[in-house]
Amino acid sequence: MLLVGIATAGSAPQSWGRLADASSDPLKAMATVDCLLPGQVRRSGRINYIGPALPVKTTAELCEKRGGEYVAYDRASLQSTLRVWQEKADGGDAEAQLFVGQAWERGFDRAPDLAKAAQWYAKAAKNGSREAKLALAAMMETGNGVPADPQGALRLYREAMGLREELVRASDAEARVSQARFEAEAQQAEAEARIARLQSEMAALAAARAQDTRARERKEAELAQAQAAREQAGVRLDALPPSPTRSFSRRAAGTAGAAPSLSVDGTRFGRYYALVIGVQDYDTIAPLKTPLADAEAVAGVLERRYGFRTTLLRNPDYHTLAGELVKVLANREDDDNVLVYFAGHGELDGREGFWLPRDASHDRASGLPNSLLVSAMSQFGGRTLLVIADSCFGAALAAPREISGPLEYFPQDSASFLANKGRYVISAGGETPVVDDGGQGHSVFSAELLRVLERNDRVLTQRGLAEALRPAVESNSTRLGHKQVPQVAPMRDGRGYEGGKFYLVPVGDESSRASLGMRGEGAGTLGG
Structure with missing residues (x-):
């Protein structure tokens, strides 16, 4: 049976560390699951008792080694995921709120509910989850689950990244130059490819001693246009400052x-x-x-x-x-x-x-x-x-x-x-x-x-x-x-x-x- 659970973001994952090796079952080592670990044995006075189960994101392999329980891929559902994380999310845990939001966004065995996903992302974002801020910003930018707000999405993205306003302005200016440089280089590359293709076609016509004067004239006109496009791209590139990393050691x-x-x-x-x-x-x-x-x-x-x-x-x-x-x-x-x-x-x-x-x-x-x-x-x-x-x-x-x-x-x-x-x-x-x-x-x-x-x-x-x-x-x-x-x-x-x-x-x-x-x-x- 293929074992896997919801694969979601988290601030403190239980990752492979040094445990994965060639002898591991690769499927269980790959499968991230919502794992409920057994509760800790606690003592109060002379009374021993078992605390609540501990929800973690980990691999199926590690969950089994630690005596936990998880839901197999072919039986996973929205409710099985919420059963693991909802209590912590209701208690204000940002990571659990993020997981609940991702569960609603994915849906599992039912259609996704993007509005509920956005609500939980907003709660997790308010409690400091960077991943939730980025997820919510993406929904705001596209209008999925929330009203479209591209400017608000950009502000939330910058907040999540901790970008200062002066850095944002400098980066935006550099990005505009980079975009112009990329567009000019793409135009130049396209023109060069077109020139090579036309020159090959003209050589084939010459080798065949084609008598179609109009065909040759059309190819020559297309070649002239491509060469002009290449020159225009070169002029645009020369007018732009060079890439900042080309001169770096x-x-x-x-x-x-x-x-x-x-x-x-x-x-x-x-x-x-x-x-x-x-x-x-x-x-x-x-x-x-x-x-x-x-x-x-x-x-x-x-x-x-x-x-x-x-x-x-x-x-x-x-x-x-x-x-x-x-x-x-x-x-x-x-x-x-x-x-x-x-x-x-x-x-x-x-x-x-x-x-x-x-x-x-x-x-x-x-x-x-x-x-x-x-x-x-x-x-x-x-x-x-x-x-x-x-x-x-x-x-x-x-x-x-x-x-x-x-x-x-x-x-x-x-x-x-x-x-x-x-x-x-x-x-x-x-x-x-x-x-x-x-x-x-x-x-x-x-x-x-x-x-x-x-x-x-x-x-x-x-x-x-x-x-x-x-x-x-x-x-x-x-x-x-x-x-x-x-x-x-x-x-x-x-x-x-x-x-x-x-x-x-x-x-x-x-x-x-x-x-x-x-x-x-x-x-x-x-x-x-």
């Missing part, structure tokens, strides 16, 4: 067997780990064309240019996929960062999304449910976590979109955005199917992801990465007759989302990595 210091610790001008970003998964050849369902090439290339660029210690999974089965997720998420330090990339089949069944491992069928039970993925990731004890899902319905992992935040690192941001935890999802095309190929041996999304990661020379946030990907993915997929738009959002139900940002820190190519002491343990390669 970067450092990567590490030891054998450990990921290097990255820093920029003395600001530490921590260590980076990646689990890169490509599932292309399925046992019983239709194979895909590009996930293996996508995953291999992504693993390579993350290790070579960004200092990640990577593990690459080629066509893993269910057990291998679950076990390796536990390994990469468990036993992380406070300043560790983890990226999980998945390319393969995805499915959506009602509100539940699934990643399909190699041995999956179209039966719901054979896929890895998003609720279990989020449950596992809620036990992550590091600083930031980023999931990049190049699969159909990838956004089923995500909450409403991110309200605000920088596109790249600014020195004045470090106190707020590096000090807090972040949990994010970048999906290739929202809750829709995505294109498997179309990117010269890669998917449309992963081809652009690789291009951006290879050429990038600034310290990007998760939002900056998504913004850099969006224009080309949208235009290239539209040309193939299936428009897809990458999205970025906090992870739904994710424990530990405090508004911190995931920073991608380029530290150089293969030769510079050697000089910076980044020759640790190489990427692992596992088969399902």
